[in-house]
Amino acid sequence: MKLAIIFGGKSYEHEISIVSAIAMKDILKHELIYIFLNTNREFYHIPTDTIKSKLFSSGEYKKSDKLLLKNGAFTKKAMFGEKTLDFDIALNIIHGGDGEDGLVSSLLEFNNIQYLGPRKGACSVAFNKFLTKGYASSVDVKTIQYKYYTNKSQISVVQYPVIIKPVTLGSSIGVSIVKNQEELDYALDVAFEFDDAVIIEPFIQGIKEYNLAGCKIDGEFVFSIIEEPQKAEFLDFDKKYLDFARTSKAIEANLDDEMANKVKETFKKIYNNTFEGSLIRCDLFIHEGEVYLNEINPIPGSMANYLFEDFNAVFTSLASSLPKQRNITINYEYVNKIQASKGK
Amino acid sequence: MKLAIIFGGKSYEHEISIVSAIAMKDILKHELIYIFLNTNREFYHIPTDTIKSKLFSSGEYKKSDKLLLKNGAFTKKAMFGEKTLDFDIALNIIHGGDGEDGLVSSLLEFNNIQYLGPRKGACSVAFNKFLTKGYASSVDVKTIQYKYYTNKSQISVVQYPVIIKPVTLGSSIGVSIVKNQEELDYALDVAFEFDDAVIIEPFIQGIKEYNLAGCKIDGEFVFSIIEEPQKAEFLDFDKKYLDFARTSKAIEANLDDEMANKVKETFKKIYNNTFEGSLIRCDLFIHEGEVYLNEINPIPGSMANYLFEDFNAVFTSLASSLPKQRNITINYEYVNKIQASKGK
Known part of the structure; x- marks a missing residue:
């Protein structure tokens, strides 16, 4: 190919x-x-x-x-x-x-x-973290509670720490963890430098993150292993950046079968029909036995190759079952009807 | 201009x-x-x-x-x-x-x-009725309860009548009201001819529909009148089609101030930042004193001109306050850092 x-x-x-x-x-x-x-x-x-x-x-x-x-x-x-x-x-x-x-x-x-x-509709829901939240709720997947603010909003935080994320940036750009009122203004300035809106979530210390990549090929899901990515307090841009060049294999997370299945079922709900044609990586949290969606990467760094046993095989197989555009025929029936009714 | x-x-x-x-x-x-x-x-x-x-x-x-x-x-x-x-x-x-x-x-x-x-992100949430539902919930706007099915789903309906809508078509194309099991299969065939997924909602006889168009100009909302559109059982394609040539003024719906305000507040939540740069029409239901979003028309037929007192003035004013693209400068800081760390 x-x-x-x-x-x-x-x-x-x-x-x-x-x-x-x-x-x-x-x-x-x-x-x-x-x-x-x-x-x-x-x-x-x-x-x-x-x-x-x-x-x-x-x-x-x-x-x-x-x-x-x-x-x-x-x-x-x-x-x-x-x-x-x-x-x-x-x-x-x-x-x-x-x-x-x-x-x-x-x-x-x-x-x-x-x-x-990803097709254009899939892009919109994955790219905008605010729309991701709404999408997740439509497909019956939990996310961390959040508030949405634009750069014109009055922003107040009741309980710290919180995490501030520009709505339309990936790779942790403009993201800050904020521990008190003093840090808030600076963090908002940073975020609004990149974007016109943010979401603010409670920052849950020590929450477990898991990554799972996969795709649907001829109606069947193909999954990578589930990885528990290493992280500092959270992945900053420099650290994530080096991930984009990553080709060495990841180590499978230590999850029991029931939990691993829950993670995969969550991925399936997210992928739905919406992400057909793409290989995505879902970043998920597990908190008190429940799976939460953190974000959808519709074009993951280095295509998340390092999560797959045989990435080239999965890729090749997906590449040969891509969605086709619908054929649309216009017969001008309505235009003709209007012309007839006008006597033109 | x-x-x-x-x-x-x-x-x-x-x-x-x-x-x-x-x-x-x-x-x-x-x-x-x-x-x-x-x-x-x-x-x-x-x-x-x-x-x-x-x-x-x-x-x-x-x-x-x-x-x-x-x-x-x-x-x-x-x-x-x-x-x-x-x-x-x-x-x-x-x-x-x-x-x-x-x-x-x-x-x-x-x-x-x-x-x-509408900008591309706005299009996605308005165009796909399934994503509209999720979006509405994010911006805290009620919609009629629904089920989402793809053309590969097992579809069962418990209580009739229901309304079946292809997820990505406007102008009532492929939409059917179904009163019993016998009609269901035919209606699904019709819908799946146009689309790969549908939503099914209860059909609420006699529910009141209202249309409101508007836009945000320099941060301030400008609204049309609220119209209660005439309808048969529901607007079919032929009838709606003639609406696209409509230029005669609409008649204001008979709503008290409180209800009219509720309708406008709902519009504001929907328009949000998401629809900046566009003039949209929201089709809303009022049921037992509550406002529900039916659909968002991000490019309404004949631009919903007939709902405005002075459409040309609103249009001209919006046209001179369109969103600008963000300027992005790339300094290759990270690529340089990687090169340095590799000693190349």
Whole structure:
């Protein structure tokens, strides 16, 4: 299979997308074609044999061929006319804005490019932590109680510590744990620098976090192992960042069968039909025997490859059962009816 | 103001978008430029003075200039090179798929075109009736109880009558009221012809429906009157369709101040920050003194002009306070840090 990896994007997570994309070279046993989206929303074809993160920080990538996204293809200028970039399907590995918010999904859908990654509706509920809360409640999954505030709200906290999260950023960007009133204003300033709204949750000391990745292939769920990620007080951006280059296998968490099943059932409810076509990672809490959704990563760092026994096999199998666009035929019955009724 | 009206789209509501777009000619006192999106996802510039619905049913629109969407502009081929279509902002009036599902919002955002209409995140929660339910609960707005089923679910109904709605279609397409077991299978077949999932709600005979349109301009809400729409048992597609050409003023519903305020407060919760940049219509129920959200129309038929005293003024004012995209600067701090730690 020839796989086009789309990465970069106009996003605070631009850099971690680069790292994730490069990690794919060591993981996927397919012919890879790299398509970089810069922050000016221009596409470039980066040669696979020479790709490295420095190309992007130095701006050297601009010497590569520029691409144009058209119906059914990415094209580049050639000696005579233009040349089509040859690949079978695309993988959207743009973390954060542009990738996880549904923008690139929409572009690919509009241009009839088959892709592995979350569809636009799935993006919206996963990308916005406030919408995630509502979605979780619809699919009957518990989340930690929360308050939602915009940058115009009066914000008051009754009981500390709390955790403050910008609603639309991943990778812990702009997230703070706040222990008292004095720290609150600063933490809010930080969060509102990145976003116009936040959610505030109680910070539960020592709550156990578990990660589970998976996907649905031909109607059947395929799961990774469940990992209990190492964490400091919580994962900060630097620490998480290095996770995006992670390829070494994770260690299975020590959960009994009943609890492991509860975690998997929660994942199934979240994945639902909504996340079809994508391989996602759910970050879950277990607190007093109950499973809570923390967040949905619809494009997890390095595709959560390290959680799978045979990632390449799962990926390849998912890539061959991607959702198709519905065919819609317009017969102009209603327009004709109106014209008839107007006597035109 | 020069206003580009984007209409059509690959959608079951393609035709009503055409009708809505043409109705704008009688409503908006701006210079209008018409951009048609056909079901092959090609853009055409349709001359304003000759636009009529027949152009599209006959296929005659193909004689018009084809447009290419590029960074910052729609362009067409000209004698020498290409020519930019001149307008100040765009209005997205593609009802249903492509328009209300966030696809066109994403395209416009990607290409830096300022537009009036729902942003992509707003589209997702309004377009999918299942996500609307979750969203409403997040913003503390009641909805009618429901069950969600996919086309692979075992579906059983305990108490009739119920109303069956495909999750992602507007304009009552695929919607049925079902009175008994015999009607159920047929109604489900109809719904699943259009969509992969449905919600089923109890059908409450004689429940009062009210429509309210509005928007937020510079932080202040502007409301239309509240209308109690005429309805048969419920509005079917034909009847609703004619609404899309509606320009005659609606009659204000007979609600006391307290109830009217409750309706407006519900609208505010729904609109929130999520719908900024758009003028939406909320369809609400009042049942035993409580307000319930029925659906959110993020691009209402003919922009719900008929509900406003001076629609053109509201529209113009909203058009000059559209949300801006956040500026994101990437400094490659993390990529540099990784390179340093690798000694490369």
